[in-house]
Amino acid sequence: MNATPVSPVLIVGSIALDDLELPSGAFRGVVGGAATFAALSTTIFAPARLVAIVGEDFPQAPLDRLAERGADLSGLVRAPGKTFSWHGRYAENLASRETLGTHLNVFADFKPRLPSSYADSELVLLGNIHPALQLEVLSQVKAPRFVVADTMNFWIAGENALLREVLAKVDTLVVNDEEVRQLAGCHNLRRAAAAVRAMGPRHLIVKRGEHGAMLFDEAGLFYAPAYPLESEVDPTGAGDTFAGALLGYVASHGLNPINLRRGLLLAGAVASFCVEDVGTRRLEQVTRAQAEARLAELRELIQL
Amino acid sequence: MNATPVSPVLIVGSIALDDLELPSGAFRGVVGGAATFAALSTTIFAPARLVAIVGEDFPQAPLDRLAERGADLSGLVRAPGKTFSWHGRYAENLASRETLGTHLNVFADFKPRLPSSYADSELVLLGNIHPALQLEVLSQVKAPRFVVADTMNFWIAGENALLREVLAKVDTLVVNDEEVRQLAGCHNLRRAAAAVRAMGPRHLIVKRGEHGAMLFDEAGLFYAPAYPLESEVDPTGAGDTFAGALLGYVASHGLNPINLRRGLLLAGAVASFCVEDVGTRRLEQVTRAQAEARLAELRELIQL
Numbered sequence: 001m002n003a004t005p006v007s008p009v010l011i012v013g014s015i016a017l018d019d020l021e022l023p024s025g026a027f028r029g030v031v032g033g034a035a036t037f038a039a040l041s042t043t044i045f046a047p048a049r050l051v052a053i054v055g056e057d058f059p060q061a062p063l064d065r066l067a068e069r070g071a072d073l074s075g076l077v078r079a080p081g082k083t084f085s086w087h088g089r090y091a092e093n094l095a096s097r098e099t100l101g102t103h104l105n106v107f108a109d110f111k112p113r114l115p116s117s118y119a120d121s122e123l124v125l126l127g128n129i130h131p132a133l134q135l136e137v138l139s140q141v142k143a144p145r146f147v148v149a150d151t152m153n154f155w156i157a158g159e160n161a162l163l164r165e166v167l168a169k170v171d172t173l174v175v176n177d178e179e180v181r182q183l184a185g186c187h188n189l190r191r192a193a194a195a196v197r198a199m200g201p202r203h204l205i206v207k208r209g210e211h212g213a214m215l216f217d218e219a220g221l222f223y224a225p226a227y228p229l230e231s232e233v234d235p236t237g238a239g240d241t242f243a244g245a246l247l248g249y250v251a252s253h254g255l256n257p258i259n260l261r262r263g264l265l266l267a268g269a270v271a272s273f274c275v276e277d278v279g280t281r282r283l284e285q286v287t288r289a290q291a292e293a294r295l296a297e298l299r300e301l302i303q304l
Numbered sequence: 305m306n307a308t309p310v311s312p313v314l315i316v317g318s319i320a321l322d323d324l325e326l327p328s329g330a331f332r333g334v335v336g337g338a339a340t341f342a343a344l345s346t347t348i349f350a351p352a353r354l355v356a357i358v359g360e361d362f363p364q365a366p367l368d369r370l371a372e373r374g375a376d377l378s379g380l381v382r383a384p385g386k387t388f389s390w391h392g393r394y395a396e397n398l399a400s401r402e403t404l405g406t407h408l409n410v411f412a413d414f415k416p417r418l419p420s421s422y423a424d425s426e427l428v429l430l431g432n433i434h435p436a437l438q439l440e441v442l443s444q445v446k447a448p449r450f451v452v453a454d455t456m457n458f459w460i461a462g463e464n465a466l467l468r469e470v471l472a473k474v475d476t477l478v479v480n481d482e483e484v485r486q487l488a489g490c491h492n493l494r495r496a497a498a499a500v501r502a503m504g505p506r507h508l509i510v511k512r513g514e515h516g517a518m519l520f521d522e523a524g525l526f527y528a529p530a531y532p533l534e535s536e537v538d539p540t541g542a543g544d545t546f547a548g549a550l551l552g553y554v555a556s557h558g559l560n561p562i563n564l565r566r567g568l569l570l571a572g573a574v575a576s577f578c579v580e581d582v583g584t585r586r587l588e589q590v591t592r593a594q595a596e597a598r599l600a601e602l603r604e605l606i607q608l
Contacts, residue, residue: 093491187397189514190532210493211515214532223529223605228494228518261608301527302606304565 012051013127021089030279034127037237038244045248055083131162227272245270269294317431325393334583338431341541342548347373349552355379359387435466471504531576549574573598
């Protein structure tokens with residue numbers, strides 16, 4: 001029925017073993033990282049090609065599960081040393097978090113080299129890493145058709161010139177509202193969005209957590225509500241899950257303004273699963289049917 | 305074409321002369337108050353019946369304008385003394401505000417007495433006043449068909465038992481997310497909403513400012529985005545404007561689950577006008593056609 005060829009999604013980002021202090025308890029060595037979450041959600045809909053690095057301590061089982069789901073791991077390097085690790089503590093209501101430590105470990109010397117089999121990737125997700133690495137990855141892709149980038153306050157403040165180079169080359173930037181305001185130097189979201197789009201990205205997606213997400217593009221403005229959860233456990237990786245699902249949807253359905261909007265709703269639906277358990281635990285179990293059922297619920301939420 | 309009889313909306317609440325410290329400047333003696341904002345927005349769509357009190361210092365012109373728009377002022381008392389006044393300061397981004405002073409003045413001895421011509425009111429908006437006064441007003445209405453109440457942290461904490469009596473008697477509670485969480489003693493919005501609905505109101509509307517509003521009722525959950533403004537000046541009264549517009553819409557279109565949802569979107573559209581200028585300045589100029597045009601833009605925002 002659906003004749004759209006499903007393109008694989010190239011994903012670069014961190015793979016991590018995190019220490020999380022959540023209202024529900026403390027968890028050590030939790031498998032995480034932007035690339036992990038993004039690949040788990042992309043592969044609900046489309047194959048993924050991973051570019052990432054892990055240390056000697058990283059367990060094999062999660063990698064095997066990624067491969068089983070359709071993630072190509074030929075761009076994954078296992079290096080001597082320890083895996084990247086983030087240590088964070090969440091507030092009781094999960095609305096804010098504090099970084100207690102970031103240990104780059106093997107990530108400090110990460111030089112992304114794409115296997116030649118990845119060079120024809122058309123859909124690219126540049127996870128939140130140093131803009132120099134994002135540029136490095138992009139330069140190794142022959143003819144990217146749809147490039148989505150994430151970034152954070154740290155790079156906006158510290159690597160602004162390089163980040164501007166990235167923005168000039170991407171189709172879509174996915175950030176949260178504080179980041180878009182910081183990048184534009186303007187509080188009003190609508191004016192900030194226009195300023196950031198003038199830096200390059202045709203599409204700007206603003207993630208607002210439990211308040212949903214907004215898409216600003218040439219077709220106007222679209223608002224996707226978040227899925228209202230009964231139980232929230234761990235928001236770590238929800239933003240990466242969101243971006244991964246969006247690309248997975250576009251990969252399997254084709255790129256056009258309508259699918260981008262449907263993809264935004266779908267991404268909110270998939271990200272909500274991520275929050276329901278610690279780390280990748282819930283996300284790993286999500287089937288395409290479950291994701292689509294939650295998408296239908298989200299559509300119902302705004303149905304008149 | 306539209307055979308629905310337009311019912312007048314009974315509105316009780318404060319009328320005020322506020323001192324506002326806004327990022328755009330300091331403004332003294334600004335006409336405001338919950339009843340004023342609500343009546344200005346209700347009367348875009350339907351007649352209003354006001355129950356309120358002003359002091360000797362309140363100017364006549366704003367009252368004349370309300371009357372011209374179709375607000376019945378026979379329930380308005382002018383008493384010796386000064387008009388109720390709120391003094392507040394907003395943060396630079398308008399996202400938070402601080403109360404610098406609340407001067408009850410004539411409001412301290414306000415005993416709402418409804419003119420006999422109001423007794424047949426079917427649609428009632430109980431603005432954010434002492435729950436004892438809300439009950440007093442309600443007791444003077446013969447056969448209310450749709451009662452909407454607002455409240456605030458002060459009454460939730462200080463007059464909980466009386467507020468519970470109010471909740472048992474109203475159809476709809478309109479509050480912000482912090483208030484619904486405080487009332488339910490639970491952070492998760494979905495569970496908090498269920499707990500508050502168990503206290504009485506069939507419909508719970510949660511206002512989330514720039515993040516829109518949510519309706520919880522027997523038909524499920526509905527999400528109405530806020531209108532994304534290019535320029536925000538003064539959020540004072542936006543919540544009252546929202547509630548007033550909702551009732552005005554229901555009064556003119558009839559009460560059913562679909563109209564309540566459309567009314568929620570419309571209320572967000574009308575409230576956005578309120579924020580565009582100081583006090584009631586912008587709201588006073590809004591025509592029905594302008595409100596409906598902005599409603600159409602809001603619907604576009606969630607259109608797939």
